[in-house]
Amino acid sequence: MDLTENIANISLHEEQTAKKRNDYIDWQEYFMAVAFLAAKRSKDPKTQVGACIVNNDNKIVGIGYNGMPIGCNDDDFPWGKNTPSPLDSKYLYVCHAEMNAILNKNSADVKDCTIYVGLFPCNECAKMIIQSGIKKVVYLSDKNAHRPEYIASKKMFNASNIIYKQYKPRISKIEINFDIDWDLVSPTK
Ligand SMILES: O=c1ccn([C@H]2C[C@H](O)[C@@H](COP(=O)(O)O)O2)c(=O)[nH]1
Numbered sequence: 001m002d003l004t005e006n007i008a009n010i011s012l013h014e015e016q017t018a019k020k021r022n023d024y025i026d027w028q029e030y031f032m033a034v035a036f037l038a039a040k041r042s043k044d045p046k047t048q049v050g051a052c053i054v055n056n057d058n059k060i061v062g063i064g065y066n067g068m069p070i071g072c073n074d075d076d077f078p079w080g081k082n083t084p085s086p087l088d089s090k091y092l093y094v095c096h097a098e099m100n101a102i103l104n105k106n107s108a109d110v111k112d113c114t115i116y117v118g119l120f121p122c123n124e125c126a127k128m129i130i131q132s133g134i135k136k137v138v139y140l141s142d143k144n145a146h147r148p149e150y151i152a153s154k155k156m157f158n159a160s161n162i163i164y165k166q167y168k169p170r171i172s173k174i175e176i177n178f179d180i181d182w183d184l185v186s187p188t189k
């Protein structure tokens with residue numbers, strides 16, 4: 001066997017025994033990352049929230065982030081928090097991420113689905129989650145847990161048998177790199 005034949009045989013053997021990669025992200029990481037990616041669309045200068053709704057077949061059926069309603073120009077509507085008049089702060093106008101994800105659904109309904117969200121849902125979103133038939137909430141931060149709206153959310157979720165579970169990341173960062181050298185990743189023949 002000459003050298004070229006030998007190299008060809010070695011590379012054939014490598015191809016035939018190739019194993020799947022094992023550093024892929026799991027479903028939870030994927031759905032929470034989609035929620036976080038959606039949040040990057042938010043124009044809120046202080047708090048960007050994203051939500052991703054998933055059905056029992058692990059199919060994404062809705063994505064949303066906090067933003068102004070359609071027709072309400074986000075350059076004209078306010079983004080402040082503590083203004084003398086409530087009419088001049090964002091709170092009366094901004095649509096929450098969970099609400100947008102539910103309303104943006106691309107399936108007939110979101111019954112029995114799970115919603116992945118960066119921030120634990122407020123009481124208004126909790127009502128929408130319950131009424132839409134979503135059965136599980138996976139959230140990352142519960143930073144507002146002490147506030148009455150969020151205590152109310154938990155009261156309602158408990159009464160309606162909605163499961164809520166804090167997501168504990170296995171990895172702290174998922175990187176998206178558009179600057180990949182595809183020829184290095186999978187050399188063309
Ligand atoms: O359930 C929730 C609660 C809040 N949001 C959005 C609404 C606002 O744009 C921000 C909260 O602003 P703060 O400056 O942190 O008060 O988060 C949401 O999308 N879903």
Ligand SMILES: [Zn+2]
Nearest residue numbers: 096122124125
């Ligand atoms: Zn809300």
